[in-house]
Amino acid sequence: xxxxxxxxxxxxxxxxxxxxxxxxxxxxxxxxxxxxxxxxxxxxxxxxxxxxxxxxxxxxxxxxxxxxxxxxxxxxxxxxxxxxxxxxxxxxxxxxxxxxxxxxxxxxxxxxxxx
Amino acid sequence: xxxxxxxxxxxxxxxxxxxxxxxxxxxxxxxxxxxxxxxxxxxxxxxxxxxxxxxxxxxxxxxxxxxxxxxxxxxxxxxxxxxxxxxxxxxxxxxxxxxxxxxxxxxxxxxx
Numbered sequence: 001x002x003x004x005x006x007x008x009x010x011x012x013x014x015x016x017x018x019x020x021x022x023x024x025x026x027x028x029x030x031x032x033x034x035x036x037x038x039x040x041x042x043x044x045x046x047x048x049x050x051x052x053x054x055x056x057x058x059x060x061x062x063x064x065x066x067x068x069x070x071x072x073x074x075x076x077x078x079x080x081x082x083x084x085x086x087x088x089x090x091x092x093x094x095x096x097x098x099x100x101x102x103x104x105x106x107x108x109x110x111x112x113x114x115x
Numbered sequence: 116x117x118x119x120x121x122x123x124x125x126x127x128x129x130x131x132x133x134x135x136x137x138x139x140x141x142x143x144x145x146x147x148x149x150x151x152x153x154x155x156x157x158x159x160x161x162x163x164x165x166x167x168x169x170x171x172x173x174x175x176x177x178x179x180x181x182x183x184x185x186x187x188x189x190x191x192x193x194x195x196x197x198x199x200x201x202x203x204x205x206x207x208x209x210x211x212x213x214x215x216x217x218x219x220x221x222x223x224x225x226x227x
Contacts (some may be wrong), residue, residue, distance in 0.1 A: 004158075033211055036135050042202070043217040045157065096213050103149075103208075105213055108159030 002095050003029050012113045013083055020079045021110045023093035025084050028073035030096065033104065034066070037090040046091075049053035083114045119203045124222040127193045135188040137203030142146055147206045148179060148186050151215070159202065159217075162188065198225045207227040 003026040013019050023032065030105040046066055047055040055068040069077045080087050090109040097103050120138040127133040139148065150162040162178045163170055165186070170177040176189040190197055202220040 033215075040176075042219050043215075045214055045216070048213065094158070094215075102213075103161035103164070103212075104159075106160065109158050 002029065002097055002105040004093060004095060004105055004112050006091075006093060006107040008110060009108065010113075012112040012115060015084050015114055016085055018074045018079055019083065019111075019112060020077050021091050021093075023078070023107055025074045025095050030073070032070065032076045033069065033094045033096075033108075034076075035092045035094065037092065037109070038054045039088070043092065045099045046078070062090045080112065083112075085114045088112055117143050118146050119150070119205060121201070121203055121221045123219065124224065124227065126224045128193050128226050129195060131169060133190040133193045133223065133225075135190075135196070135201050135203075135223065137183065138185045139203070139205055140184045142183050142205060143207070145207055145219075148177065148183075149204045149215070150175070150177065151189050151202045151204065151217075152197075153202070153220070154196075154199045163205075186223070193223075193225045195225050195227060198223055 005024045012021055017095045032049045035043040036046055037043045046061045047057045047068055049068050049070040051070050051073050065081055067079045070076045090111050092106050093108040094104045094106040097105055099101050146193050147164050149164040150157040152162050153159040163172050163175050165177045165179050178187045200222050202217050204215055212224040
């Protein structure tokens with residue numbers, strides 16, 4: 001299993017500003033993922049972050065808006081840049097477990113409100 | 116990714132069994148069937164997965180149709196803590212596809 005923590009747990013931000021969300025895992029993992037969950041919606045994958053390489057973004061998400069860092073095997077950050085009210089969502093990170101089930105473990109999420 | 120279809124919502128009574136259906140008629144031979152659930156105000160958590168045979172674990176059972184075009188997640192005795200959104204997801208077992216593609220899931224309500 002993997003235990004994941006995220007900081008901050010929630011934040012209220014002004015439009016036009018940026019917020020960096022941190023994701024910390026208690027074990028070394030190869031792949032980390034960032035998801036967005038808009039109010040009342042399901043999860044949408046933003047990008048996959050591997051240590052030592054550029055993040056891979058899904059369709060509809062770009063690096064200028066959601067830059068990601070992956071400096072080591074236990075940590076990643078997601079920045080939401082130049083925010084607008086449409087960016088109000090829960091942002092979650094997850095990791096792929098090194099186990100027989102290949103299940104993903106999710107962090108508790110960061111609830112972002114943009115005014 | 117192959118798509119899945121689930122009912123938007125289901126209701127159950129506490130301590131009764133719950134059968135959550137999922138249709139995946141376009142499933143390929145290498146797709147595994149995964150189930151996750153998301154409790155209120157939490158990130159999703161893994162429940163169970165299978166390929167062809169029925170599977171049991173401490174949380175639930177997974178019954179897979181012989182043609183693999185549908186499956187059913189079974190909670191043997193629902194508790195109030197099982198109230199959550201349940202997601203049925205297909206994952207290619209071919210090695211390099213780590214992505215989870217979430218549909219809308221089924222919102223399970225458990226009545227006391």
